[in-house]
Amino acid sequence: MKRLALLAAAVAIGLSSLPAEAAKVRIGYWSSGVSLGFGSFLEAGKFMEKQGLEAEFVKFPDVNAPTKAMAASAIDFAIGASAGSAFSVAADGLPMSIVLATQVADLDFVVMADSPITKMEELKGKKIGMSPSGSATAAISSAILIKNYGMTASDFEAVPGADPRLAQFLVQKNIDAAALRTVTIALLPDVKLRKLSTFRAEWAKITGKPAAPVLGVGLMRNEWMKANPEAAAKVIAGMRNAFEAGKADKAAVAKALMAAGNIPEDDAKAYAALWDGIYTVSMEPADIASMKAEFEVFKSVGAVKGDLPDAALNPSPYEASKAIK
Incomplete structure (x- = not known):
C-alpha cells in the first residue's frame, strides 16, 4: 500500500509539472x-x-x-x-x-484642391464621402455637420465607401468632399487635396475638450x-x-x-x-x-x-x- 501511495504521489507531481494548456x-x-x-x-x-x-x-x-x-x-x-x-x-x-x-478618429474633411468649396459651412447640400452607415466615422461625421454647422441629416448626402474608393470618387468629381483618414491622405501624395478641417478640431467644438473621438x-x-x-x-x-x-x-x-x-x-x-x-x-x-x-x-x-x-x-x-x- 505504501508503494502504491508513493507511486500515486509521483504521478500527481508529474502531472502538476506539465505546462497548463494555453x-x-x-x-x-x-x-x-x-x-x-x-x-x-x-x-x-x-x-x-x-x-x-x-x-x-x-x-x-x-x-x-x-x-x-x-x-x-x-x-x-x-x-x-x-x-x-x-x-x-x-x-x-x-x-x-x-x-x-x-x-x-484621426481624419480630415477634404476637397480637391481646385474645388470651389473653401469652408465647412459650404458642405450643406453637397455629396460627402464617408465610411458606411453603422461605422463610428459616419456617426462622427454626421454629428460634426449637425452639431457644429446647424445642418440636418437631409442637408447633405452621405456617400458610403472605403477610403480608396472615396478618394477615387473625389478625383472623378462624383462627390464634393470626403472624410478621409490621415493614413489614406498620406498614401495619396499625387492627389491634390485641400483640408477643410480635422475631426479633432471639430470634436473639440462639440465636447469642449481637446481629445479626439x-x-x-x-x-x-x-x-x-x-x-x-x-x-x-x-x-x-x-x-x-x-x-x-x-x-x-x-x-x-x-x-x-x-x-x-x-x-x-x-x-x-x-x-x-x-x-x-x-x-x-x-x-x-x-x-x-x-x-x-x-x-x-x-x-x-x-x-x-x-x-x-x-x-x-x-x-x-x-x-x-x-x-x-
Missing part, C-alpha cells in the same frame, strides 16, 4: 482601414503567443463584420470594432463588453471573458505590448503591412509613421468618460438609440493587465 482566443479585425496596421503587426509579432495564448486571427472585409461575428459567438475579441456599432450592441444588451479604446474599441465576448479571466488580461497585455513595440519600431510595422496587405514599401512606411497618432491601448477613467460622452453625442443625432449601461464599459481586464509584462 487558453485559445479568436481575434477578429477588419482587413482594411486603420485596423489593418495594428492587426497585421499584432499577428506578425506574435504578441498574443508571447503571453502564452493560442491565438486564431480572423480577418473580415467589412468594418462592421467583427461586431456581427462576436454576436454570433464566432470570435472572442475584436481589436478595433467600430465604436458606433459597439455602442449599439451594448445599448441593446448583447453579451459583450467594451474593454479598450484602440483607435482614435474614439473610432475603434476592443470588444470582448462576455462568456469568454468570464470563463477566461486571466487570459482576458493577457489579451490586453498583448495589445499594450504591441502598441509600445509599434511606437518604437516603425520599420517592423511597415514590414508587417507590406506582408499582410501587399502594400508598397513607401506607402507602408508612411502608414507606419502615423502609428502614434491613430492607435491607443487604454481604458482609464478618462477614456470611459470620453466614450460615454461620445455615446450621448451619437444618440443626439440618431446614430444610436437607448442608453449605454455602465457595465458595458468594463475596465477589469485592462486593470488586471497592468500586473503583466
Whole structure:
C-alpha cells in the first residue's frame, strides 16, 4: 500500500509539472482601414503567443463584420470594432463588453484642391464621402455637420465607401468632399487635396475638450471573458505590448503591412509613421468618460438609440493587465 501511495504521489507531481494548456482566443479585425496596421503587426509579432495564448486571427472585409461575428459567438475579441456599432450592441444588451479604446478618429474633411468649396459651412447640400452607415466615422461625421454647422441629416448626402474608393470618387468629381483618414491622405501624395478641417478640431467644438473621438474599441465576448479571466488580461497585455513595440519600431510595422496587405514599401512606411497618432491601448477613467460622452453625442443625432449601461464599459481586464509584462 505504501508503494502504491508513493507511486500515486509521483504521478500527481508529474502531472502538476506539465505546462497548463494555453487558453485559445479568436481575434477578429477588419482587413482594411486603420485596423489593418495594428492587426497585421499584432499577428506578425506574435504578441498574443508571447503571453502564452493560442491565438486564431480572423480577418473580415467589412468594418462592421467583427461586431456581427462576436454576436454570433464566432470570435472572442475584436481589436478595433467600430465604436458606433459597439455602442449599439451594448445599448441593446448583447453579451459583450467594451474593454479598450484602440483607435482614435484621426481624419480630415477634404476637397480637391481646385474645388470651389473653401469652408465647412459650404458642405450643406453637397455629396460627402464617408465610411458606411453603422461605422463610428459616419456617426462622427454626421454629428460634426449637425452639431457644429446647424445642418440636418437631409442637408447633405452621405456617400458610403472605403477610403480608396472615396478618394477615387473625389478625383472623378462624383462627390464634393470626403472624410478621409490621415493614413489614406498620406498614401495619396499625387492627389491634390485641400483640408477643410480635422475631426479633432471639430470634436473639440462639440465636447469642449481637446481629445479626439474614439473610432475603434476592443470588444470582448462576455462568456469568454468570464470563463477566461486571466487570459482576458493577457489579451490586453498583448495589445499594450504591441502598441509600445509599434511606437518604437516603425520599420517592423511597415514590414508587417507590406506582408499582410501587399502594400508598397513607401506607402507602408508612411502608414507606419502615423502609428502614434491613430492607435491607443487604454481604458482609464478618462477614456470611459470620453466614450460615454461620445455615446450621448451619437444618440443626439440618431446614430444610436437607448442608453449605454455602465457595465458595458468594463475596465477589469485592462486593470488586471497592468500586473503583466
